[in-house]
Amino acid sequence: MQQVDPVVMSNTRREFLQSGTALALGLVGAAATKVRAQSGAPFPSLSHAAKAIALPGAGSDAIRVPTIQVPTMKFGGVEIGRMVMGVNPLYGFAHYNANFGRSMADWYTQDRVCEVLHRANSFGINAFNYVNMGRAPHDLTRFNTEGGKMHLIIQVTASDDAAALHRDLKPLALQRRGEEVDAAFQSGNMAGEREWCKRARDLGVLVGVGTHKPEVIEFIEEQGWDVDFYAGCVYNRTRTAAEWQKMLGGQMLEMPHEIYLQSDPARMYKVMRQTAKPCFAFKILAAGRLADGDVEKAFRTAFASIKPIDGVFVGMFPQRKDEVKENVELVQRILAGA
Numbered sequence: 001m002q003q004v005d006p007v008v009m010s011n012t013r014r015e016f017l018q019s020g021t022a023l024a025l026g027l028v029g030a031a032a033t034k035v036r037a038q039s040g041a042p043f044p045s046l047s048h049a050a051k052a053i054a055l056p057g058a059g060s061d062a063i064r065v066p067t068i069q070v071p072t073m074k075f076g077g078v079e080i081g082r083m084v085m086g087v088n089p090l091y092g093f094a095h096y097n098a099n100f101g102r103s104m105a106d107w108y109t110q111d112r113v114c115e116v117l118h119r120a121n122s123f124g125i126n127a128f129n130y131v132n133m134g135r136a137p138h139d140l141t142r143f144n145t146e147g148g149k150m151h152l153i154i155q156v157t158a159s160d161d162a163a164a165l166h167r168d169l170k171p172l173a174l175q176r177r178g179e180e181v182d183a184a185f186q187s188g189n190m191a192g193e194r195e196w197c198k199r200a201r202d203l204g205v206l207v208g209v210g211t212h213k214p215e216v217i218e219f220i221e222e223q224g225w226d227v228d229f230y231a232g233c234v235y236n237r238t239r240t241a242a243e244w245q246k247m248l249g250g251q252m253l254e255m256p257h258e259i260y261l262q263s264d265p266a267r268m269y270k271v272m273r274q275t276a277k278p279c280f281a282f283k284i285l286a287a288g289r290l291a292d293g294d295v296e297k298a299f300r301t302a303f304a305s306i307k308p309i310d311g312v313f314v315g316m317f318p319q320r321k322d323e324v325k326e327n328v329e330l331v332q333r334i335l336a337g338a
Contacts (some may be wrong), residue, residue: 069124070328071335073311075278076172076206076228080127080151082303083331084280085120086315087131087155088287090139095237095258095287107319113139116318117148123328127151127172129231129282129313132160140169153231153280155210162196166203174200175231178210182238185216190223197227212238214271221275229278231313234265234302235286260286269305281306282313296330303334 070081088095090113092105108116117128128150130140143150152171156162158180165171176196184193193209200207209220212233220227237257239247244256253259265284272279284302285295302312316323 066123066325066328068329068332070331072124073278073309075127075151075311078151078172080172080311081125082311082335083125083327084127084129084153084311084313085117085125085150086282086313087129087136089315089317090116091131091134091136095283096289097255097258100288103319104317107317110135110139110142114143114146114148116316116324117143117150118146119318119322119324120316121148121150123324125324125328127153129153129155129175129280130169130171131155131157131177132165132169133157153206153208156196156200162200163203166205171205173206173208173229174203175208175210175229176200178212178231178233179238181209181211181216182213185211185213185219186238186240190219194223194225197225201226212236214267217271217275217279227277229280230272230275231280231282232268232272233283234268234281235260235283236264236267237283258287260289265301265305269302272306272310279306279310280313281310284312284314288317299327299330300334303331 070083072079073082087093089104090108092101092108094101094104126149130136130150130152132154151173152169153173153175154165154169154171155177156165156174157177162174165174176193181193184190197207197209206228207226208229208231209216209225209227210231210233211217213236214232217230217232220230237260239256239259241252241256244253244259245251260283268281272281281302284298286298290298299312306312314327316327318324
């Protein structure tokens with residue numbers, strides 16, 4: 001589909017806001033800020049169900065509250081959508097190549113980050129696999145100020161202070177990021193990660209462990225760690241150079257941490273099914289490596305392979321089409337048995 005020019009998007013928001021429908025629903029984002037500055041009116045504070053944002057391919061849906069909502073799951077004490085908003089595309093973490101990552105970062109201005117999050121809210125996506133890096137805290141603050149509502153499942157990096165994140169952001173869950181966990185597993189220092197989980201438990205939030213390796217989940221299950229959930233990348237992208245050389249007869253690949261084997265997802269899905277704990281599968285679309293025609297198959301494989309109490313983290317980059325709408329419609333259709 002043809003890419004919508006940013007100026008056209010801005011004009012659409014302005015015209016919409018001036019209409020009676022917009023005054024009833026309240027369009028958020030840059031246009032709303034401009035109207036507030038001109039009129040002195042308070043910033044609209046609306047529930048996520050009332051957000052209708054114009055995005056490429058949105059068409060008439062841009063002025064209606066969507067009727068299709070992502071199916072939900074129980075997670076802790078709340079209901080969240082079984083498709084959780086992924087964070088990587090919002091800040092250029094393409095996991096593909098530097099040019100694609102730069103394109104994501106350039107397109108995703110703060111205006112667009114907030115627009116896409118509100119668009120996700122309008123379709124019932126109410127959880128966000130957030131990471132507290134760079135501009136992200138400022139974008140999240142603006143989104144919240146505009147009335148956005150997301151339960152935060154925060155990826156906690158080695159440089160993060162989990163207690164400060166809990167104090168400042170009031171997350172639903174803290175999840176140790178897979179990069180840190182996998183490095184600890186490879187170095188034999190999982191005791192440190194277990195201690196991290198114990199400290200997170202003391203904060204009174206749901207505690208999770210992320211990984212790209214099925215064997216990490218198996219290890220934690222065997223050890224009986226006190227955790228609530230797992231986040232598993234369905235592609236094992238943290239194999240070491242020695243592991244790749246062994247697999248390839250001594251040869252070495254370029255970008256060894258971004259190699260995606262077609263045989264990997266089945267291994268992660270098998271381990272997810274074997275644990276009674278909720279799991280979130282991520283990179284189910286191989287970080288954008290799948291052709292458009294293979295996306296539905298990957299979604300169907302994911303939901304056929306995980307438990308009813310499980311969900312998926314999905315990053316979205318709606319530069320050329322309304323991926324939020326398409327993905328929600330697809331998930332709703334799959335889970336309805338269609």
